[in-house]
Amino acid sequence: MLPRSSHLPTALPLCSTFHWALPTGLISASLGPIVVTDLSCLFMSVCDFTRIYSSVAGQCVSKCQHELKADLKQKFSRVSEGVAKAGDSTPLTQIFTELYITEGGALEVNQEHEVRHMETASRTPETTITCKDLFKTQPYSTEPIRLVLTKGVTGVGKTVLTQMFCLDWAEGRSNQDLQLLLPFTFRQLNVLRGTQFSLVGLLHHFFSSSKGLYSFHQLQVLFIFDGLDECRLPLNFNQTRVLTDPTEIASLDVLLVNLIRGTLLPSAHLWITTRPATASQIPAECISMVTEVRGFTDLQKEEYFRKRFKDQATAIISYIKSIRSLYIMCHIPIFCWILSTVLQKLLEQTEGPELPQTLTQMYVHFLVVQAKVQNIKYHQTSGVELHWTPDIKKMVQCLGKLAFEQLQKGNLIFYERDLSECGLDAAAASVYSGVFTQVFREEAGLYQDKVYCFIHVSVQEFLAALHVHHTFFSSGVNVLLERRPSLNMGIGRTNTEVLHCSAVDQALQSPTRHLDLFLRFLLGLSLEENQRLLQGLTTHKTSSQNNQKTIDYIKKKLDEGFSPDRSLNLLHCLNELNDHSLVQQTQEGMRKGHLCDRIMSPADWSALSFILLSSDSDLEEIDLRKYCGTETALLGLLPSTLYLNSCVGVLVSNVPLSPLTELCGLSPHSCGPLASVLSSSSLTHLDLSNNDLQDSGVKLLCSGLKSTPCRLETLSLSGCLVSEEGCAHLTSALKSNPSHLRELDLSYNHPGETGAQLLQALTMEPHCRLHSLRYKQILNKLIDLLLCSGEHDNTPYSEHPDRFNWFYQVLCSEELRGRSYFQVQWSGHVHVAVTYRELQRKGKSTGAVLGGNNKSWCLFCSDEGFSVWHNDQETVLPKRPESNTVGVYVDSEAGVLSFYCVSDRLTLLHSFCTAFTQPLVPAIGFRFTSLGSSVVLWSIENKKQYLTWN
Incomplete structure (x- = not known):
């Protein structure tokens, strides 16, 4: 044996085919013509050895890379659209359409249904990024990109995106700095659950081209793991042991956890x-x-349908746009394929066909198309008329049961054991996947183990709904409740109502929202036109009277005030039942301007939000002052502004509330949800004037203002009770995000010297774009009062046509223009009001009384309390006087009138929100029995007594 030399490498060789043949005195390398017979080479210099070693290792990596690229080209160069095996394959580069990919996003648990997610996310603009740039260092960071997590709903194109990334690398178009690209799917890994590998062994197992490599530390390697949602491995990041050696054997979950952690x-x-x-x-x-991955943009949708329909493309696109629920779903590429499949068959078979008008109708047609294909294939029929043969009926029923059982478990992929639980064997599943390839598909995993799935989760949900519908009306069993309907449930209800009401209740109670789309389908199946298409498959027929009871039940639920997302899904359910009454009623109120004149119910607010989100036109501004309602309902509508691409302005200044909520404006609590609105990158203008937000509300608002996505340019907080503390919060937020806000209105607040100095100093900072800052109060002085006090008048006045001849009332001569503020110190029983100058002066009808008509707005003050009057309607206010001074704020252009109690702080008593049609003037009135009452009108700048009534 030769002695160990310090010149020999101690690390594991990068390439396994470079080896020492010490017993024969030979050193050989199988990848190159290196045959050394002189044992003196054992004492070669370290530099020489490193050079030879690196050369051979480089050749090994190059060979592996070359073979890997060849394998990936063969695997991903051609695909079948929509299904895995059916139809002719097409070059991926030919059919691939660039997808809309956005950067950023939250990682919290998302319990929103995926279709609802598309309805909202598709309207939320974010920073876009191209697929080829995913692993390039971003301009805002110097840290290299190690792990990218890409989210996207089922069928949106995540898998195709990874395949295109691999193909671009294999064909040399992008990311050539990567030496090895190793794609896995969790479906493949699931099959090996319980098997142990080292990381090196796992790579050799999946990629035969890598068998010459044993070390990857010095290589640029990218692992792709597609479909985390399908993972059935126990990924426990808290308790899994640390693993650093790629040659150490462990279970797959341990390998994955340590790869993701970065320890391996x-x-x-x-x-x-x-x-x-x-x-x-x-x-x-x-x-x-x-x-x-957001899927297709609106332009990409049109591009897709123009490729599919060519001459009829314009009409098809117009039709799809007219049905909002279908148009939204078209953000998902595979749904575009489903929709195209249905429309193509309808256009081929019929002249001027009746096209689907709801989501349920579309999926019923899709099922019918597949059944007709089977009839043509196995029964030699023309395919024009549909005959539901026993084989097809059994097939649909079996698939429906599987769909429902797995939907309840939250599974999108199934194995043979899952099939057996539903009474299906592998042979039957293969038959179904061979016939209904566009509904249910079979894929080969490692060693050709079979996995099964529906082509899209929406197809699974549709078939699950069909199973529930068919089972209930054929056997009386409501599988949602896992029992027959009880006598109590059936009292006074039809069978249809029992099924539908229980489904609505379950969907509303589901914490994961997994029944949202299922519910739409289940209700839609009760429509006569859908039952006509399914005649022969299902036998039950429902009447419009039965459906009306379901509609009434849903409307009742809408008035219970569920979360905005759940309420919107109920409105989609009404759409599937072909009931548009609630939305049409709200639209009519919007056109006529009636919404501001009535208290809106939770159902009204849901309908209004539904209209905003379903609008074809891009709204540039939402004026929430037009809509009166509770603060809770208003905040339920606010999220709609997040999902409107072109909405650049939101006005919620002085939104009055119903009498049940003390008729006050937005509270500090409202600012939490409002901060989320600020995080919408499209929002540039926000007007919150004349709301009782206070410093605590401004602090919450600043959490959104300082967030990086915030692009707000104009913020109005006029009359929001902001003090020095609130100004400090604003200053801090603008220092964190100084690049966008240009205008800040803090007029009619109390910033104090410190607050004013902080904000003023901010405008001098070079990185801050704030150039317009308003914080001074500009109050109008009220002079030249016209007074008539009857026989008690202590001052002689000449006769004047504007003088009241019955009531003790007086109007100011100067009008309130723009924004105005005055204060009144009172004693006794006093009416403080603003009015149009054309108020009736003669007689004793309500037309001449302050607050007794639609031309004046009045606050009655007494030691017993306050009340407000307008149009001869009194509203007693719950607040007791804290002082004998009230403040009156008027914004004529915004249609805002607010009364405050003034002590050491301003307390909002009441706000009116209306459209003023004429100039306003201040007015004062006394009761007949109010001898000894007095008022003093004054401004901050120049206190001045105007009138005393003795």
Whole structure:
């Protein structure tokens, strides 16, 4: 044996085929013409050895890379659209359409249904990023990108995106700095659950081209793990042991956890794709960047349908746009394929066909198309008329049961054991996947183990709904409740109502929202046109009267005030039942301006939010002052502003509330949700004037103002009771995010000298774009009062046509223009009001009384309390006088009138929100029995007594 030399390498060789043949005195390398027979070479210099070693290792990596690229080209160069095996394959580069990928996003548990997620996310603009740039260092960071987590709903194109990334690398178009690219799917890994590998052994197992490599530390390697949501491995990041040696054998979950942590092969890059619901499984500290695949943009949708329909494309696109629920779903590429499949068959078979108008109708047609294909294939029919043969009926029923059972478990992929639980064997599943390839598909895993799935989760949910519908009306069993309907449930209800009401209740109670789309389908199946298409498969027929009871039940639920997302899904359910009455009623109120004149119910607010989100036009501004309602309902509407791409302005200044909520404006509590609005990158203008936000509300608001995505340019907080503390919060927020806000209105607040100095200093900082700052109060002086006090008048006045001849009232001569503020010190019983000058002066009808008509607005003050009057309607206010001074704020252009109690602080008593049609003037009135009452009108700048009534 030769002695160990310090010149020999102690690390594991990069390439396993470079070896020492010490017994024969030979040193050989199988990858190159290196045959050394002189034993003196054992004492070669370290530099020479390193050079030879690196050369051979480089050749080994190059050979592995070359073979790997060849394998990936063969695997990903051609794909079948929509299904895995059916149809002719097409070059991926030919059909691939660039997807809309955004950077950023939250990692919290997302319990929103994926269709609802698309309805909202598709309207939320974010920073976009291209697929080829995922692992390039971003301009805002110097840290290299190690792990990218890409979210996206089922069918949006995540898998195709990874395949295109691999193909671009294999064909030399992008990311050539990567030496090895190793794609896995969790479906493949699931099959090996319980098997143990070293990391090196796992790579050799999946990639035969890598069998010459044993060390990857010095290589640029990218691991792709597609489909985290399908992972059935126990990924426990808290308790899994640390593993650093790539040659140490462990279970797959241990290997994955340590790869993701970065303790195993820390130099490697990782790309993980997942549905939004499972994104939170990966700890945030392990992730360098979160991206989201949004699918097709509106332009990409049109491009897709123009390729599919050519001459009829314009009409098809117009039709799809007219049905908002279908148009939204078209953000998902595979849904575009489903929709195209249905429309193509309808256009081929019929002249001027009746096209689907709801989501349920579309999926019924899709099922019918597949059944007709089977009839043509196995029964030699023309395919024009549909005959539900016993084989097809059994097939649909079996698939429906499987769909429902797995939906309840939250599974999107199934194995043979899952099939057997539903009474299906592998042979039957293969038949179904061979016939209904566009509904149910079979894929080969490692060693050709079979996994099964529906082509999209929406297809699974539709078939699950069909199973529940058919089972209930054929056997009386409500599988949602796992029992027959009880006598109590059936009292006074039809069978249809029993089924539908129980489904609505379950969907509303589901913490994961997994029944949202299922509920839409279940209700839609009760429509006569859908039952006509399914005649022969299902036998039950429902009447419009029965459906009306379901509609009434849903409207009742809407008035119970569920969360905005759940309420919006109920409105989609009404749409599937072909009931648009609630939305149409709200639209009519919007057109006529009636919404501001009535107290809106939770159902009204849900309908209004539904209209905003379903609007074809891009709204540039939402004026929430137009809509009166509770603060809770208003905040339920606010999230709608987040999902409107072009909405650049939101006005919520002085939104009055119903009498049940003390008729006050937005409270400090409202500012938490408002901060989320600020995080919308499209929002540039926000007017919150004349709301009782206070410093605590401003602090909450600043959490959104300082966030990086905030692009707000104009913020109005006029009359929001902001003091020095609030100004300090604003200053801190603008220092954190100084690049966007240009205008800040803090007029009619109390910033004090310190607050004013902080904000003024901010405008001098070079990085701050704030150039317009308003914080001074500009109060109008009220002079030249016209007074008539009857026989008690202590001052002789000449006759004047504007003098009241019955009531003790007086109007100011100067009008309140723009924003105005005055204060009144009172004693006794006093009416403080603003009015149009054309107020009736003669007689004793309500037309001449302050607050007794639609031309004046009045606050009555007494030691017993306050009340407000307008149009002869009194509202007693619960607040007791804290002082004998009230403040009156008027914004004529905004239509805002607010009364305050003034002590050491301002307390909002009441606000009116209306459209003033004429100039306003201040007015004072006394009761007939108010001898000894007095008022003093004054401004901050120049206190002045105007009137005393003795």
